[in-house]
Amino acid sequence: xxxxxxxxxxxxxxxxxxxxxxxxxxxxxxxxxxxxxxxxxxxxxxxxxxxxxxxxxxxxxxxxxxxxxxxxxxxxxxxxxxxxxxxxxxxxxxxxxxxxxxxxxxxxxxxx
Amino acid sequence: xxxxxxxxxxxxxxxxxxxxxxxxxxxxxxxxxxxxxxxxxxxxxxxxxxxxxxxxxxxxxxxxxxxxxxxxxxxxxxxxxxxxxxxxxxxxxxxxxxxxxxxxxxxxxxxxxx
Numbered sequence: 001x002x003x004x005x006x007x008x009x010x011x012x013x014x015x016x017x018x019x020x021x022x023x024x025x026x027x028x029x030x031x032x033x034x035x036x037x038x039x040x041x042x043x044x045x046x047x048x049x050x051x052x053x054x055x056x057x058x059x060x061x062x063x064x065x066x067x068x069x070x071x072x073x074x075x076x077x078x079x080x081x082x083x084x085x086x087x088x089x090x091x092x093x094x095x096x097x098x099x100x101x102x103x104x105x106x107x108x109x110x111x112x
Numbered sequence: 113x114x115x116x117x118x119x120x121x122x123x124x125x126x127x128x129x130x131x132x133x134x135x136x137x138x139x140x141x142x143x144x145x146x147x148x149x150x151x152x153x154x155x156x157x158x159x160x161x162x163x164x165x166x167x168x169x170x171x172x173x174x175x176x177x178x179x180x181x182x183x184x185x186x187x188x189x190x191x192x193x194x195x196x197x198x199x200x201x202x203x204x205x206x207x208x209x210x211x212x213x214x215x216x217x218x219x220x221x222x223x224x225x226x
Contacts, residue, residue: 006154
């Protein structure tokens with residue numbers, strides 16, 4: 001089955017700096033890669049996603065890049081703010097098969 | 113539009129007791145997922161429903177876990193008997209259909225087994 005590894009497990013940055021979280025996946029058939037933000041005690045919420053026919057996607061301060069050859073994808077957050085502090089999860093799925101395999105999460109702390 | 117609803121939000125039980133969790137997906141969403149999230153880890157799929165049919169339950173510990181989705185809307189996940197290692201957050205998610213990838217999560221039920 002699919003295996004998703006996520007790094008780093010914790011990340012601390014100063015407000016205004018950029019943060020990068022990386023994930024690798026094992027199943028070359030995976031074609032959908034969402035990123036979720038989970039604040040303490042709350043539900044995971046989709047913040048951005050990318051499909052395998054696209055190499056990069058951007059939404060304001062958040063961007064995701066995908067390298068299908070290397071089987072890795074990354075989340076980039078620019079101009080970080082304290083409210084960006086949360087746990088971020090990546091996932092990989094085979095689209096229509098519906099099943100997502102999640103990474104173990106990255107705890108991002110943005111220090112004011 | 114209401115999101116995915118789950119109840120209860122918290123549950124504390126003694127080991128060997130039964131427990132049940134309820135999920136109401138977003139209206140019109142045909143696909144429903146149950147995940148277990150252990151502390152410090154990502155969600156792990158337990159079972160996925162397409163309408164009322166369980167299409168992926170390979171990760172469900174069938175000796176003690178059961179689930180149902182009667183009429184293809186609400187779903188219930190049951191554990192009987194509960195063990196200490198079952199302490200976790202149980203998340204329900206839904207998506208429009210099998211061709212729609214985006215999953216919307218409920219707030220989860222935090223289960224503590226003593």
